Amino acid sequence: MRWGMAIELKRCIGCNACVLACKAEHFVPPQMFWNRVLIGEKGKYPQVTKLIYSVRCNHCAEPKCVKVCPTGATQQREDGIVWVDDEKCVGCRYCMVACPYQMRQMYEEEDAQYFPGQELTEHEKIGKLLYPHTPGVVQKCVFCKERIDSGIAQGLTPGVDRDATPACVIVCPTKAIHFGDLDDPNSEINRVIKEKHAHAFHPEFDTQPSISYID
Amino acid sequence: MVTKAKDKPAKDKPVRGMSVKGNPEIWDDTWVKSTCGGCYGTCTIRAHRVNGVIIKIEGEPDNDFGSRGGLCAKGEAMIQALYDPNRFNYPMRRTNPKKGLFEDPQWKRISWDEALDEIAGHLKRIRAENPNKLLHGGTPSAGSGPDLPLGFGVFGAVFGTKNWYVGGAGLHCGSGSHMGAGLYHASWSIVPDFKYCNYVIQMGSNKGTGSGHSMGFNMRLSADARSRGMKNVVFDPICNFGGGKATEWVPILPGTDAIIALAMTNIILNELNVYDAEFIKMKTNGPYLIGPNERYIRDKETNKPLIWDPVDNKAKTFNDPTIKDFAILGEYTVNGVKAVPSFQLVKDHVKKYSPEYAEKESTVPAATVRRIAKEWADAAMIGATIEIEGEKLPLRPVASVMFRGGQGHTNSAMSYCAMCLLNAIVGAMDVPGGTLGWPAYVEGHPDTGRYKVIPYPCRDGMLTAGTFMEHKPWPVEESKVPDTVLMKELVPTASFSPHPVTSDFQKYWDNLGRPYEIEMAMIFGANMVRSTQNREIAEDFFKRIPFIVSFNILPNEFCEGFADIMLPDCHPLETYCLFSSHGPFFNYPIGMEGWDFPIRQPVVKPAYERRNKVEALWDLADRIGMREEMNNYYNVYFSSFGGEALISGDIASVRDVKQIDPSKITVLIKPEEKITYQEMMDRAFKFYFGEDKGLDYISKAGTIHWPKKAKEAYWRWYVDVRIPIYMEHIAELRDGIIENAKKPGMELEWEQFTPLISYFPAQVAREETKEFDLYSFSYRDILHNGTYTMEIPWLDEVSQLNPYTYNITMNAETAKKKGLKDGDLICLESSYGRKTTGTLKTMQGQHPKTIAISACSGGWAKGAPIAYGKGTNFNILLESDAKHACPVCWSQETATMVKVYKIDHRIEYDGVGGKKL
Known part of the structure; x- marks a missing residue:
């Protein structure tokens, strides 16, 4: 079993719903992003194409971040999900340097607030109860492993059942993001990847990402 | 004090459908169905409340009134709007x-x-x-x-x-589009029938890429359409939201959309000689006979407009049951005067809009206009039919749509009607694949027959909406x-x-x-x-x-x-x-998507x-x-x-x-x-x-849901109504308006009160000089709606990551010629001396004669600290008077000519008294 995503660029409109769904799901602190939307353009006037890429940790099959981690904090699960054990991370940032996709961020500003200088909102307060963050460690996308794990425990199928699927996938208003098991030849995601000729973002990095894009 | 996390999966207590670390005490875990307040769209949502606090908002997957489970960033960010400590709590x-x-x-x-x-x-x-x-x-x-x-x-x-x-x-609304959508679709606005449409022309519109109307289902359906290969040609000065998802982006000068639509109409009617004669005869006032005074020739007894029956070779009232055919071309003599079917007048009138003339006004190459007109007319498949739920319906898989950008000028009404004319000549209105209004025809809930809205023929057989909200x-x-x-x-x-x-x-x-x-x-x-x-x-x-x-x-x-x-x-x-x-007014799902009445x-x-x-x-x-x-x-x-x-x-x-x-x-x-x-x-x-x-x-x-019938979704041929491709009512009004304007002393551009849909240069174009050489305009960014979304920290964060949202954009080559570069603080000054400032970001995807700003940004309220100083307030540049308003629908001119130069500080914040920028 190896979880993966395929993102249809024709569908994506750059609305950033995936970014905010992730922020809400994990109470991601201010100025921290586990996923982002990259906006750019290619071509010269008047032959121009706008580029929109929803990006996050690629959960690579050959993750450079795991190899460089000196403490074993950055780990890869059997299902391919790369995550950071807060208790083992010493904040050395080797993984941030190693990740060619720059999908990791250091969480330092423990006191950062969404409304600086004002009281913490009720929403921020409950976030510290439900999904507390440890300062001084590196953070990244975890493919919503908590949703996947609790979903599977309840007999649900990630990529099919909403409650077992990453938050950024189910929130997408254009249904641009497919999620499923890359190891299952009959999975919907493998059908989409094959039929629509999905390709990795920057394949030259040679890390075998679990996320692919469809032009 | 932050609790030390214990992120060991085995010890985490799994909670269905949410990410939780450790084992927090949860005494309230409730999902509530409602509708979103993030924009006009009112998409259906489900909100997750834990321990009395809303922690997540998702789209409602179980109905059609939205994105079927998805939601845009504005909707998700409503949590932070709800809990904003700056809110009013007391009178x-x-x-x-x-x-x-x-x-x-x-x-x-x-x-x-x-x-x-x-x-x-x-x-x-x-x-x-x-x-x-x-x-x-x-x-x-x-x-x-x-x-x-x-x-x-x-x-x-x-x-x-x-x-x-x-x-x-x-500003942000569409006076011309609401007028025109009411006139031609008995609706508040229009949407392509994404399910069946193969070729969309968008003019200054953001259907499915940012517009607030019908936000959720538009995003979902337009993505499906792009994915299956629908051609999406977008005429827009900027290749950002609408243009950014185009299969072909066509840069255009602001305020010139009408001449493109009219030139295409000309090519289709007079060069290709293609039109849906049946639609023009039965569904428009194309057969109505016009006299030399620009008015309908009416039956002396009944006062009804007359048409010419070429079989019986005589004039008859438009709804005479003995009519065997309607003449839409030619010239006749009735009541002793020359009588011409209005379609013939329209067809002749548009001849002056050559693609070359359109190029001169809009900068769109004549060959491009000609090609797109041909492609679109071919794609209309005039004569084709489709069977949906046992009903045989015309299939016209082409749509031409416009919203605020296209009609935000002093030629607003004419621009929008020109775009509608394009749909009318191929019969692509409220039929499968064409341009649809938000469904104007509801037969009511099957149990009660209530919640019923039926359009009907009003004076002279013209389409009139069945609810007073339209x-x-x-x-x-x-x-x-x-x-x-x-x-x-x-x-x-x-x-x-x-x-x-x-x-x-x-x-x-x-x-x-x-x-x-x-x-x-x-x-x-x-x-x-x-x-x-x-x-x-x-x-x-x-x-x-x-x-x-x-x-x-x-x-x-x-x-x-x-x-x-x-x-x-x-x-x-x-x-x-x-x-x-109450959806039909604003956001009802189109096509065969079901009826919903959400709470x-x-x-x-x-x-x-x-x-x-x-x-x-x-x-x-x-x-x-x-x-x-x-x-x-x-x-x-x-x-x-x-x-x-x-x-x-x-x-x-x-x-x-x-x-x-x-x-x-x-x-x-x-x-x-x-x-x-x-x-x-x-x-x-x-x-x-x-x-x-x-x-x-x-x-x-969460909602009352019931299935839609084909005749409700595609009602046009089920109701005996016509639309005015010749706007006789405007000719009727003109003299009275001129007379009644004398007392207040209001001068309007009287020429625009013409029954023939025409192109008039927008006021912005008339103000172009060598010094004030750039057309400035604002556009809708998908991250924002009105002004208040800029106070929401999550949206502010992603806006800051976006290269354009908070910056002023212009064409890279133009900037270079003016000695400007990315990051420069620049001032835009109008020919009326109004000034606003901001940071420059150059683009390839922008017309070289334009400069653009994301709408409604540039806040200065002290009680909204997140929005303070973010972006640039475009509206400062605008004039607001009769000269800068469309005389017919009264839309404001929303583009203005400016000169641009470097500046050392944000002058529009002088005197604000807030924090320094």
């Missing part, structure tokens, strides 16, 4: 007697009783003197519930004021000398009026003898000085008003500068709303002393003795959807429109009753859908 009184753009109101908390007593005192006096002294309005926009007809609309109508100033009037431009009222400060009665085709917040209003009012003065304003949910037009013009008007009441959730530039009393409104996540359920209900209780504004209005009504009249109005409102009694009283003066039958009004609320808002909702639901479908039922179910 507030201004203690600073001075009013002005940058004044600090020095709020002082007061009680609801004190606030309402004082407001009621003013209202009572004004109602006795002259109700028109009350200006009321606002916008059904984000952050505040859209309870427009059930709240402020009812209150103002019953109070008796005709001065209803809508926040969207000036624009009803046909048949228009007669022009009158204005007696409201909106002055709209002068030009009955106007949708919304920029008056009285214009620089020439006082002159007209003086000329009219100043019939009365506005002594009080009640405004809900809008930001009249930042989002609607130039702030100095707005300041000049609003600071004259002695007493202003504002309902809002959050301080903004308008309430800080001008409100005397602020009433704390509920956020959409903490209140009920009934109006947002908006509180996910959390309103905190502090925030109140549902409609209940607060009822308290005011009680104090001034107006509650009984409001109750009666509600009965008319709900009954008008009941199928038994048609069309409310507030437009009773409109000629030939169906009136309400008083004997058929169902009394849902007895005049003397004082019920709660929930009780009103309960009764309305039961009336529409049956005794078992009250508030309890719909609160749990």
